[in-house]
Amino acid sequence: MISKSSIDQVYEVSRLEEVIGDFVQLKKAGSNFKGLSPFSDERSPSFVVSPVKQIWKDFSSGKGGNVVAFLMEHEHFTYPEAIKYLAKKYNIEIEETIQSDEQKQEQDKRESLYLVSEFASKYFQNILHNTDQGKAIGLSYFKERGFTLETIKKFDLGYSLDQWSGFTDEALKKGYKLEFLEATGLTIVKESKRFDRFKGRVLFPIQSMSGRVLGFGGRILTNDKKAAKYLNSPESDLYHKSKVLYGIYNAKQSIAKEDNCYLVEGYTDVIQFYQTGIKNVVSSSGTALTSDQIRLINRLTKNITVLFDGDAAGMRASLRGIDLILEQGMNVKVCTFPEGEDPDSFAKSNTLEELTKYLEDNAQDFIQFKASVLYEGAKNDPIKKAETIRDIVNSIAKIPDRIKTEIYIQECARIMDISEEVLFSTLAQITNKDQNSGSKGPETPKAFEVVKNTPTVKKVDVQYTLERKIIEILLLYGDRTEDFEDLILKENEKGQLELEPVVQQSKVFEKVFLDLQEDEMEFLNPMFKDIYFAIIETLNQNPEFKIESIINTIHPDLASEITSILMEDERYELSDWERNNIFPKTKVDSVPQLVSETILTLRCFLIDQKVLNYQQQTLQNRAEVNRDILEEVKDYSGLKMLLARKLNRAL
Known part of the structure; x- marks a missing residue:
């Protein structure tokens, strides 16, 4: 612990x-x-x-x-x-008690998979740097690719010995269980045999955005035609190839800073770019680009530049990925390299300045790219040209932003030498077809069509709302000292009862606590009840109250509710009206009024509930109308009138 x-x-x-x-x-x-x-x-x-x-x-x-x-x-x-x-x-050295073997065995499966993967990564790195076979084969290969020792260590590159079970034997010897070695895909188990999946391969650890090892990509270095050139970890509880991007851990800060992400195909493309000085680059690891991968980038930037090599067939196959990017509402550019070059080789043979200039000069809009790829083989064939134009409009139809859509239609009309009217008509056909295809539900209403719906009004839970408001007051202002004006019943000279104002100074949390205690009011919502007592206890013990002192110690479910209450207050805060010389009154200016009104409103609500209960009792026993009940109702009605006067409300 x-x-x-x-x-x-x-x-x-x-x-x-x-x-x-x-x-x-x-x-x-x-x-x-x-x-x-x-x-x-x-x-x-x-x-x-x-x-x-x-x-x-x-x-x-x-x-x-x-x-x-x-x-x-x-x-x-x-x-x-x-x-x-x-x-x-934050470079903090933590004190931790040593875990026993029994405690290690009790760790959940997911953590065990992480531990196995992290051990494997360190093991493969050690083999690469500290064994004769690793240096002669693995390290030599990486250096031939032009990677420096610093880069090799930065990406935790490794090597697996060309032995059937070298890694597996070492892992078992260190106490890692075979079931987790198999679950991560590092070890293949067949009947009584077990052997290493990545035998004789150089290894590229695939990390999550936080740097945890999820899986591996391995490249074979021999000319074995039966073996796949690249081999990835199989799908597991940790590794889902459609949801990860190679290099995201090292690239995330640069992507956010540069507000752009370069997307390449292979591991070495990422590493070579990074080494050259362009760090905002990730790879789909040789798999077709997926929506999950795009959303991963979307968290960091809205701009993607897709980098293709000079292979025209490969470019055509990758056009689908561009449509997926557009569907996510992102901005996409495409850059291709000269024939025979790929991002790896081009970055290797050029300086940072040359590579940066090439990317800036050659990154083109997706329409220009599609036109250049598809139009080349269709320019002399009217039918193929029409198909190419429709293909481009299909891509434009994926864009959710209507302003961008119109601009792209105009651009397409200019490039393809066709009227905008025809393109807009085609776009409308595609959009309507997409909306209607496979939909058996209600039709989408036409523009300006009035749709009559009978709204279902959700009943407001008054007590829940008021209890939540009390928690909000305590969180935001609980430690403040305020002057509270209360109206006390006093007898005048004529013997009549009157409300007389009395001002008392106290902490907000003390005022709330005493008022609730005075009427023996309790929270019905168990979550609010727990939060309420946690806040009161904290404020009693710690006069210099900080929100974090509760959030960091309370149960996660309660902490989540506290966060919702606090951030809701932020969400609906007024705009910067002061800039226009408008100075609205803030909550802080009227804390005593807010506290008093909330408590009094809760009292009125509870009185209504009490009277309603008496009504139901009377209706159930019509023959026996209890005089005591009628007296109670009369007293409660009088009390409510009194509270209404305090609240300045008409009943």
Whole structure:
């Protein structure tokens, strides 16, 4: 276990905006930061980070919490893993008790798979750098590709001995279980035999955005025609090839900084570009580009530049990937290299300045690219030319932004020498066909068509709303000292009862606690009840109250609800009206009124509930109308009239 002092130190040093900034492109929005949700597919930013409160909220998925909660949600870390990740990031040495063998066996399967993968990565690196076979075969190959020792170590490249079970034997010897070696695909088990999947291959570890090893790509170095040139880890609980991008861990910060991502096909393309000085580059690892991979990039930037080699057949096969990028609402450019060159070879033979200039000069719009690829073989054939134009319009139809769509139609008309009217007509046909294909549901209403719907009004849970408001008050203003004006019943000279104002100074949390206790009011919602007592206890013990002191110690479910309450307040904050010399009154200016009105409204609601209960009892026993009940109802009605006067409300 990690010691409490180490956990406290990690929380104290960690900066939420820095940690989340490694995974999501954040932009300043007032005192907060905003970005696209990393948990859902969205085009408008609804992910909010508060540096002041050190909490985040994703309004599209409803998730929220502190820095550890983000890592647990985004990277699927356990709590200790998240703490260790932050400790490593901020160079904090953590105190940890040594785990027994029994405790190691109790770790879940996923963590065991991570441990096996990380051991394998270190083992293969050690073989590459510290064995004769590794140096002579693996290291020599990488150096022949032009990789420096620094680059080789940066990407954790390795080598697997050309032995049937060299890695497997060593892993078993170190205490790793065969079931996890098999589950990661590192070891192949057939009946009583077991052997290494990556025997005799150089290895490229595939890492998650946080740097954890998910799987491997291995390249064979012999001329064995029966063996695949490249071999990837099989699908596992960790590795889903359609959801990962090679190089994303090393590239993420550069992608966000440059606001552009270069997308290549192979491992060596990524490494050679990085070594040359262009670090915002990732690879789909030889697989067809998927929507999940594009969404991974979309968290960091809206701009992708796809890099193809000079192989025309390969370029045609990759055009589908461009349509997928457009569907995600992203901006895509395409750059091709001279025939016989690929990103790896071109970067190897050019300086950073030359490579950068080439990319800037040759990156073209996807329409120009499609036209150049498809039009070449169709320019003398009217039918093929028509098919090419329709193909381009099909791609334009994928774009969700209507302004971009119109601009691209105009560009296509200019390049292909055809009227815009025809293209817009074709676009409308494609769009209508897509909307209607396979849809047996209700038709999409036409423009300006009035659709009559009977709205279903959701009943408001008044007590839930008021209890939540009390929690919000305590979180935002609980430690503030305010002057509260209360109306006390006093007898005047004529013997009549009157409301007389009395001003008393107290802490907000004390005022709330005493008012609720006075009327013996209890929270019905168990979650709010737990949060309420946690806040009261914290404020009693710690006068210098900080939100983090509760969020970092409370149950994750409760912490998530606290985050929702706090960030909702941020979400609906007024715009910067002061710029226009408009100065709206803030909540802070009227805290005493807010507290009093909330408590009094809750009292009125509870009185209504009590009277309603008495009504139901009377209706059930019509023959026996209890005089005591009528007296109770009369008293409660009088009390409610009194509360209404305090609230300045007419009943």
